[in-house]
Amino acid sequence: xxxxxxxxxxxxxxxxxxxxxxxxxxxxxxxxxxxxxxxxxxxxxxxxxxxxxxxxxxxxxxxxxxxxxxxxxxxxxxxxxxxxxxxxxxxxxxxxxxxxxxxxxxxxxxxxxxxxxxxxxxxxxxxxxxxxxxxxxxxxxxxxxxxxxxxxxxxxxxxxxxxxxxxxxxxxxxxxxxxxxxxxxxxxxxxxxxxxxxxxxxxxxxxxxxxxxxxxxxxxxxxxxxxxxxxxxxxxxxxxxxxxxxxxxxxxxxxxxxxxxxxxxxxxxxxxxxxxxxxxxxxxxxxxxxxxxxxxxxxxxxxxxxxxxxxxxxxxxxxxxxxxxxxxxxxxxxxxxxxxxxxxxxxxxxxxxxxxxxxxxxxxxxxxxxxxxxxxxxxxxxxxxxxxxxxxxxxxxxxxxxxxxxxxxxxxxxxxxxxxxxxxxxxxxxxxxxxxxxxxxxxxxxxxxxxxxxxxxxxxxxxxxxxxxxxxxxxxxxxxxxxxxxxxxxxxxxxx
Amino acid sequence: xxxxxxxxxxxxxxxxxxxxxxxxxxxxxxxxxxxxxxxxxxxxxxxxxxxxxxxxxxxxxxxxxxxxxxxxxxxxxxxxxxxxxxxxxxxxxxxxxxxxxxxxxxxxxxxxxxxxxxxxxxxxxxxxxxxxxxxxxxxxxxxxxxxxxxxxxxxxxxxxxxxxxxxxxxxxxxxxxxxxxxxxxxxxxxxxxxxxxxxxxxxxxxxxxxxxxxxxxxxxxxxxxxxxxxxxxxxxxxxxxxxxxxxxxxxxxxxxxx
Numbered sequence: 001x002x003x004x005x006x007x008x009x010x011x012x013x014x015x016x017x018x019x020x021x022x023x024x025x026x027x028x029x030x031x032x033x034x035x036x037x038x039x040x041x042x043x044x045x046x047x048x049x050x051x052x053x054x055x056x057x058x059x060x061x062x063x064x065x066x067x068x069x070x071x072x073x074x075x076x077x078x079x080x081x082x083x084x085x086x087x088x089x090x091x092x093x094x095x096x097x098x099x100x101x102x103x104x105x106x107x108x109x110x111x112x113x114x115x116x117x118x119x120x121x122x123x124x125x126x127x128x129x130x131x132x133x134x135x136x137x138x139x140x141x142x143x144x145x146x147x148x149x150x151x152x153x154x155x156x157x158x159x160x161x162x163x164x165x166x167x168x169x170x171x172x173x174x175x176x177x178x179x180x181x182x183x184x185x186x187x188x189x190x191x192x193x194x195x196x197x198x199x200x201x202x203x204x205x206x207x208x209x210x211x212x213x214x215x216x217x218x219x220x221x222x223x224x225x226x227x228x229x230x231x232x233x234x235x236x237x238x239x240x241x242x243x244x245x246x247x248x249x250x251x252x253x254x255x256x257x258x259x260x261x262x263x264x265x266x267x268x269x270x271x272x273x274x275x276x277x278x279x280x281x282x283x284x285x286x287x288x289x290x291x292x293x294x295x296x297x298x299x300x301x302x303x304x305x306x307x308x309x310x311x312x313x314x315x316x317x318x319x320x321x322x323x324x325x326x327x328x329x330x331x332x333x334x335x336x337x338x339x340x341x342x343x344x345x346x347x348x349x350x351x352x353x354x355x356x357x358x359x360x361x362x363x364x365x366x367x368x369x370x371x372x373x374x375x376x377x378x379x380x381x382x383x384x385x386x387x388x389x390x391x392x393x394x395x396x397x398x399x400x401x402x403x404x405x406x407x408x409x410x411x412x413x414x415x416x417x418x419x420x421x422x423x424x425x426x427x428x429x430x431x432x433x434x435x436x437x438x439x440x441x442x443x444x445x446x447x448x449x450x451x452x453x454x455x456x457x458x459x460x461x462x463x464x465x466x467x468x469x470x471x472x473x474x475x476x477x478x479x480x481x482x483x484x485x486x487x488x489x490x491x492x493x494x495x496x
Numbered sequence: 497x498x499x500x501x502x503x504x505x506x507x508x509x510x511x512x513x514x515x516x517x518x519x520x521x522x523x524x525x526x527x528x529x530x531x532x533x534x535x536x537x538x539x540x541x542x543x544x545x546x547x548x549x550x551x552x553x554x555x556x557x558x559x560x561x562x563x564x565x566x567x568x569x570x571x572x573x574x575x576x577x578x579x580x581x582x583x584x585x586x587x588x589x590x591x592x593x594x595x596x597x598x599x600x601x602x603x604x605x606x607x608x609x610x611x612x613x614x615x616x617x618x619x620x621x622x623x624x625x626x627x628x629x630x631x632x633x634x635x636x637x638x639x640x641x642x643x644x645x646x647x648x649x650x651x652x653x654x655x656x657x658x659x660x661x662x663x664x665x666x667x668x669x670x671x672x673x674x675x676x677x678x679x680x681x682x683x684x685x686x687x688x689x690x691x692x693x694x695x696x697x698x699x700x701x702x703x704x705x706x707x708x709x710x711x712x713x714x715x716x717x718x719x720x721x722x723x724x725x726x727x728x729x730x731x732x733x734x735x736x737x738x739x740x741x742x743x744x745x746x747x748x749x750x751x752x753x754x
Contacts (some may be wrong), residue, residue, distance in 0.1 A: 067533040070731045080648050081575065082633075082640035083567035097642045105642060112650030117720050119647075128645040151732075154540050156567035158575075159723055160732035162538060187649065283503075286535060310562045322537045326745045339740050379541055381738050388542040415542060 008477050011440045015448035017412070019086045020095035021353075030434045032145045035180025039189040043288055046178035053177040054132045058115050060176040065116065069164040075112045077159050078102060084153040084161075087266035089418045090146050093437025098143045101153035101163045107139055108166055134457055141179055144170040144302040146434050148374035149282065149424035155415055160366070167424070168284025175283055183428040184279045186434025191292055195274045196241035202271035207268075208244055212284035216254055222496050224261045226253070229303070235260070236300050237269050237344075238276040238320075240463035249466055252312050255487030258494050259348050262357045267309075273299035276316035277463065279321070282425030293319060298330045306335035309342045312485050314374035314462030315423065317343055321381040330477040343383045345461060348490055350395045359493040366400035367457040369489065370449050371398055372442065372469075373407070373417035374462035376447070394486055398459055401493035406453040412445040422468035441471045459486045501695055507706070508693040514714040521717020522725060529729040537744050543737035550736050558727060571633070578626035581619040588616045596682040617666055624659040627652055651719060654712050661705035669701055677702045
């Protein structure tokens with residue numbers, strides 16, 4: 001949990017997003033903790049910078065350029081038109097020019113031009129090219145960890161240049177030479193060792209679930225179970241592990257349990273694949289992403305389920321929806337009737353539409369709800385059958401569960417949504433000022449609907465968004481109870 | 497070849513040299529972009545689910561600069577005017593050549609030819625003004641200024657000089673001198689194209705314009721102008737959003753970055 005410190009720079013909320021005057025290096029002081037030796041080694045990276053690292057870095061860079069079309073084209077074709085310069089929440093919050101998407105990408109392009117273009121190797125400085133140096137790697141480590149890989153810049157770029165691709169490649173190059181980030185590498189290590197990001201062992205997980213079952217029983221008088229490791233269940237539910245432990249995440253888990261109970265569909269969570277999140281993606285490591293992803297499909301096979309449903313988690317949905325089939329598919333051992341995987345919102349809304357479960361939206365009449373589109377859902381994955389299902393399905397579900405719903409301002413919403421400020425593996429306390437700065441644009445538009453519409457509940461479908469806003473709300477002077485999952489609304493509205 | 501004067505000899509060599517660099521350079525880039533695999537699906541959603549939809553999406557970027565329009569209206573206006581006038585001017589230059597070729601030059605030019613020339617002048621001015629705005633913006637807007645590098649200014653200045661040199665032939669030299677250039681340009685280009693080069697029109701205004709274009713053409717494969725090829729190969733835009741329906745499998749992507 002974040003402690004409120006006097007040193008935090010919390011912007012004043014006016015409901016407006018102003019484009020700041022550029023201050024180069026304004027957020028250079030915010031750095032990640034470096035990766036710990038045992039975590040780095042465990043996930044296949046050197047522990048620290050070794051002699052000859054420059055050559056190694058160039059080698060990895062070259063390999064990425066020849067195996068990743070996006071990286072290769074995005075190194076070449078930027079015209080520095082400036083369309084992206086005022087689009088990144090981290091630039092808007094910090095005013096640091098290296099946090100403008102193009103500024104961030106230029107940190108890599110300078111090195112690219114030096115080693116991989118004739119102009120760069122001939123004219124060096126005149127071609128704005130420079131070799132790998134410790135100074136440059138320090139800049140990379142700072143600014144490629146002030147990016148949440150949210151892809152808002154790509155939406156506005158005339159060529160679709162995706163900074164997430166560039167950030168991931170930069171992190172992959174840095175990891176390859178022993179410059180890792182503690183937060184992500186530690187979490188990936190935990191997933192392999194224990195099964196989830198939070199490092200909850202199976203026995204502890206069962207205990208938590210027992211407590212939760214008791215809690216639900218007290219509140220509803222119903223015998224609602226959260227089964228674990230049940231072979232032959234119809235559905236394997238893979239939530240982000242925060243849903244087991246953190247607040248308000250657990251409210252959503254209760255919501256999922258009620259939906260399965262009322263629909264009469266047998267389900268199970270897994271102690272082996274107890275994590276939907278995939279931090280391998282955050283650090284751009286195909287190998288780690290694939291290995292983490294594989295756990296879920298191995299478990300689906302072992303438990304002989306018919307389908308895999310994914311809980312409320314943004315980047316997990318991207319990794320599962322977009323990459324699963326490529327990395328670990330095809331899923332012909334699962335029931336072909338269903339999409340594999342299915343998003344929990346799609347699943348629940350489907351049951352409501354089919355009349356299997358019923359909602360009483362008046363149960364949420366104390367709440368005036370707004371919805372924050374999570375970047376990895378809105379801009380990186382689809383939900384359901386229609387082109388923009390990821391935008392319509394959560395909204396339809398909220399409207400089925402609550403009578404008072406208001407949209408955030410256009411331009412900060414749907415495909416143009418600002419990131420919560422902590423995605424992409426930067427949800428860690430050592431960069432709290434970056435997180436605060438990055439949350440500013442979204443907080444401004446939330447403040448706007450709070451003032452104009454009396455909104456008192458922010459509905460989310462991402463574990464990182466939930467933690468980030470739960471941390472941010474008190475800093476900006478709001479009650480953190482005003483943040484919660486969409487299935488928290490489902491949980492209160494469902495007629496049992 | 498033997499009849500060429502020294503100046504023409506130099507220009508003929510430079511012309512072939514620039515054309516070769518351009519053709520080979522652009523082809524290499526196309527091959528590299530086309531052949532480099534993309535390990536995973538990274539379509540920026542909401543994205544089309546069909547190939548036809550994706551073609552439409554890329555076309556709307558290329559023909560209308562849709563994303564730039566959403567991002568920044570003034571830049572879109574100037575950028576769009578520049579690109580449209582640039583394309584039209586290239587087409588007009590080709591058309592000019594064929595008009596001369598089929599009408600045997602000044603002897604029997606069509607009656608609408610002055611209109612054709614005036615269109616070129618109008619688009620030349622538009623091209624210059626839009627470039628001027630883009631340069632001005634690059635120097636004034638602090639966010640754009642800080643990211644601008646030498647090559648960004650270089651390309652703007654080359655293009656502006658080409659526009660000025662081209663326009664100057666319509667304004668600064670006499671009609672008879674212009675006619676002389678016009679009459680000698682068409683056979684010169686035909687000579688280049690058929691590998692039987694003849695002397696180049698020697699008017700200095702024309703030579704400046706022509707030299708700058710050779711510089712531009714040879715510079716393109718090494719510059720950011722390659723976005724005209726790259727825009728077709730941007731995975732966030734051309735990819736379809738159907739990973740569940742159709743397995744996207746790249747066996748050579750193992751263990752590499754996303």
